[in-house]
Amino acid sequence: MVxxxxxxxxxxxxxIPSTPAVQAELAGAxxxxxxxxxxxxxxxxxxWKFLKHRMAVASVFVxxxxxxxxxxxxxxxxxxxxxxxxxxxxxxxxxxxFFDQAGTFHGPFVYGVKRxxxxxxxxxxxxxDKSVIYPLGFFVRGxxxxxxxxxxxxxxxxxxxxxxxxQGVFLFGADRLGRDVFSRIxxxxxxxxxxxxxxxxxxxxxxxxxxxxxxxxxxxxDNIIQRMIEFIRSIPSIPLWMALSAALPPTWxxxxxxxxxxxxxxxxxxxxxxxxxxxxxxxxxxxxxxLAARLQGASEMRVIMVxxxxxxxxxxxxxxxxxxxxxxxxxxxLSFLGLGLRAPAISWGVLLQEAQNLRSVALAPWxxxxxxxxxxxxxxxxxxxxxxxxxxxxxxx
Amino acid sequence: MARYILRxxxxxxxxxxxxxxxxxxxxxxxxxxxxxxxxATLRQQGEDIDASAINALREQYGLGQPxxxxxxxxxxxxxxxxxxxxxxxxxxxxxxxxxxxxGLTVFISLVTILVTWIIAIPAAxxxxxxxxxxxxxxxxxxxxxxxGTPGFLVALVYLWFMLEFFGVNASGLFTDxxxxxPWSLAKVQNMLGRIWAPILILALDNTAGIIRTVRAxxxxxxxxxYVETARAKGLTERALVWKYPVRVALNPxxxxxxxxxxxxxxxxxxxxxxxxxxxxxxxLLRALQSQDMYLAGAFVLLLSALxxxxxxxxxxxxxxxxxxxRLEG
Numbered sequence: 001m002v003x004x005x006x007x008x009x010x011x012x013x014x015x016i017p018s019t020p021a022v023q024a025e026l027a028g029a030x031x032x033x034x035x036x037x038x039x040x041x042x043x044x045x046x047x048w049k050f051l052k053h054r055m056a057v058a059s060v061f062v063x064x065x066x067x068x069x070x071x072x073x074x075x076x077x078x079x080x081x082x083x084x085x086x087x088x089x090x091x092x093x094x095x096x097x098f099f100d101q102a103g104t105f106h107g108p109f110v111y112g113v114k115r116x117x118x119x120x121x122x123x124x125x126x127x128x129d130k131s132v133i134y135p136l137g138f139f140v141r142g143x144x145x146x147x148x149x150x151x152x153x154x155x156x157x158x159x160x161x162x163x164x165x166x167q168g169v170f171l172f173g174a175d176r177l178g179r180d181v182f183s184r185i186x187x188x189x190x191x192x193x194x195x196x197x198x199x200x201x202x203x204x205x206x207x208x209x210x211x212x213x214x215x216x217x218x219x220x221x222d223n224i225i226q227r228m229i230e231f232i233r234s235i236p237s238i239p240l241w242m243a244l245s246a247a248l249p250p251t252w253x254x255x256x257x258x259x260x261x262x263x264x265x266x267x268x269x270x271x272x273x274x275x276x277x278x279x280x281x282x283x284x285x286x287x288x289x290x291l292a293a294r295l296q297g298a299s300e301m302r303v304i305m306v307x308x309x310x311x312x313x314x315x316x317x318x319x320x321x322x323x324x325x326x327x328x329x330x331x332x333x334l335s336f337l338g339l340g341l342r343a344p345a346i347s348w349g350v351l352l353q354e355a356q357n358l359r360s361v362a363l364a365p366w367x368x369x370x371x372x373x374x375x376x377x378x379x380x381x382x383x384x385x386x387x388x389x390x391x392x393x394x395x396x397x
Numbered sequence: 398m399a400r401y402i403l404r405x406x407x408x409x410x411x412x413x414x415x416x417x418x419x420x421x422x423x424x425x426x427x428x429x430x431x432x433x434x435x436x437a438t439l440r441q442q443g444e445d446i447d448a449s450a451i452n453a454l455r456e457q458y459g460l461g462q463p464x465x466x467x468x469x470x471x472x473x474x475x476x477x478x479x480x481x482x483x484x485x486x487x488x489x490x491x492x493x494x495x496x497x498x499x500g501l502t503v504f505i506s507l508v509t510i511l512v513t514w515i516i517a518i519p520a521a522x523x524x525x526x527x528x529x530x531x532x533x534x535x536x537x538x539x540x541x542x543x544x545g546t547p548g549f550l551v552a553l554v555y556l557w558f559m560l561e562f563f564g565v566n567a568s569g570l571f572t573d574x575x576x577x578x579p580w581s582l583a584k585v586q587n588m589l590g591r592i593w594a595p596i597l598i599l600a601l602d603n604t605a606g607i608i609r610t611v612r613a614x615x616x617x618x619x620x621x622x623y624v625e626t627a628r629a630k631g632l633t634e635r636a637l638v639w640k641y642p643v644r645v646a647l648n649p650x651x652x653x654x655x656x657x658x659x660x661x662x663x664x665x666x667x668x669x670x671x672x673x674x675x676x677x678x679x680x681l682l683r684a685l686q687s688q689d690m691y692l693a694g695a696f697v698l699l700l701s702a703l704x705x706x707x708x709x710x711x712x713x714x715x716x717x718x719x720x721x722x723r724l725e726g
Contacts (some may be wrong), residue, residue, distance in 0.1 A: 038495070046719070129517075158691070227411075234412070234656065234704055235416060235701040236701065236704055243685060246685035333547065336667075337682055339682075358560065368550075368557065371550045375545050376545075379541065382545060388681060
């Protein structure tokens with residue numbers, strides 16, 4: 001039998017004592033990184049390989065930022081996402097200045113805004129009133145909120161001290177009802193970004209169970225599950241998703257619709273995961289260490305959980321990451337059509353409904369900005385998944 | 398070959414059966430049966446429908462009988478008479494409403510696949526043979542963006558762009574004066590001036606993935622000894638690349654054409670809603686919103702069945718092109 005991986009050829013010749021102290025000493029002795037490769041544990045090899053994928057590393061930071069924003073959305077958003085004011089209907093993004101007209105430095109500030117109407121088209125016109133200056137501060141007091149529904153506070157990450165009826169700061173402009181688009185995107189991140197994780201978690205369970213049965217036992221079970229996967233993959237998912245989510249009763253509260261949607265998404269989305277798990281099971285089933293464990297009398301459960309799962313965990317994590325964007329996209333698409341989450345729930349898809357109205361888009365192109373948030377997070381997940389997939393097999397090339 | 402085709406067709410039957418069951422479940426999902434809703438809508442509009450007509454309809458669709466009998470009636474009406482039930486919103490048989498829409502969906506999908514190949518294959522071959530060149534980076538960048546940008550967003554941005562910079566309302570398949578005009582050469586020309594937009598948007602969506610896969614496959618193939626041999630024998634680089642490695646690299650891609658088709662029809666649904674194109678997507682959405690379930694069920698059934706048949710055709714083509722597949726058993 002020909003050993004497949006480098007570590008198996010090395011193992012009998014270079015037996016390394018496994019106490020941490022000895023290992024550290026060894027690693028220190030082998031100064032050159034090229035030599036450290038021989039003693040590094042597998043996760044370290046993966047880490048090194050991952051660092052080589054620059055876009056993936058950058059994506060880690062982008063996603064960490066996005067999720068932090070989503071977790072602390074009440075703090076990050078300067079306004080309540082539902083606060084509306086006809087004064088600010090379709091107001092353009094507020095420009096942040098550092099120097100006033102005379103060139104004096106003030107730190108970040110915004111000018112007061114005057115609102116007018118175009119006498120002919122009645123289109124609202126907004127102009128900066130350069131005589132009034134509102135300094136932009138960090139951790140200013142504003143509208144009170146409850147962080148995670150429990151902690152009461154009124155501190156916001158940034159804002160101006162003036163109340164919104166006097167002057168507003170709209171980094172991304174305001175929508176048709178005069179609500180702050182930036183605050184809404186920030187609140188929407190919570191649902192849009194978490195629905196991917198929850199949905200992927202559900203499809204992971206389905207994928208591992210079904211893919212595992214398929215790959216480990218083979219035979220009839222494998223055949224049936226493979227046909228099932230082929231079937232699901234060969235029918236167009238969006239019409240099916242649309243039909244299923246249209247069946248969710250409109251009287252359901254937001255939270256229940258949210259879980260309904262994730263269940264619907266993962267019922268169709270588990271196939272990719274199952275394929276990865278099955279492939280890994282098939283590959284590992286024939287490995288010597290699995291045979292050894294079995295010969296030693298380990299139970300099937302133990303063979304799977306203790307010996308097989310750890311050796312393909314990295315592949316699963318990579319596949320998971322690559323499955324998240326699909327979930328986010330599906331939710332966005334469904335909510336955009338009005339079949340997924342509905343207002344008062346705020347997700348990026350719900351926000352994009354605003355952009356269905358061509359007049360809104362023409363007057364206020366910034367209502368398309370939730371789309372930019374979707375694109376950036378999907379790209380980041382794709383890059384991250386790519387990097388993880390490359391790193392999952394540190395012995396390849 | 399005949400045996401292979403026969404076996405594939407036999408495989409398809411259970412798939413179609415499951416699809417029909419899922420579509421039937423979708424029809425049954427909303428509370429209350431279709432006839433009650435139908436009669437209620439009619440009453441609401443101040444019309445009355447006599448009891449014998451209701452009973453005739455009830456009998457025709459097996460309403461009030463056990464579910465499996467209802468399913469049997471529904472599917473045999475479809476298979477034997479091409480009768481998909483009634484659309485209570487349009488008050489017409491579903492079969493009168495769907496075929497034109499589906500035809501346009503199929504047309505757009507097929508053209509999109511062709512356009513995708515015309516763009517993606519040369520681009521992928523170019524980037525694989527000119528690795529790390531400027532164009533490689535540029536095309537890789539564009540395809541990454543394409544991968545992250547769903548078609549309906551591109552469509553939204555396209556609408557905004559046309560309105561903002563050209564003052565044109567680009568939604569719909571025809572300009573205003575042709576919408577209700579009878580078909581004529583001018584109307585066809587008008588349509589051709591519009592239809593490229595959804596096709597290009599959908600193609601961009603799919604090109605990205607194809608370029609990435611084919612590029613990776615081709616890069617693997619280009620390092621194989623047979624390429625070296627061919628080069629040593631004095632083949633020109635162009636003939637060599639196109640004759641051997643490209644054909645091998647395209648293989649896994651052709652075998653997933655069925656999935657491409659499914660993804661395409663999915664994407665087309667959303668893009669058509671945004672661009673207001675009279676394909677199956679917008680009507681399906683409308684039907685779902687008003688719970689016009691026979692219409693919605695017919696769309697889900699036919700769109701899925703079409704994809705499955707498309708996959709079958711592509712499999713047969715693939716088997717014809719590659720003897721390994723048809724002989725595999």
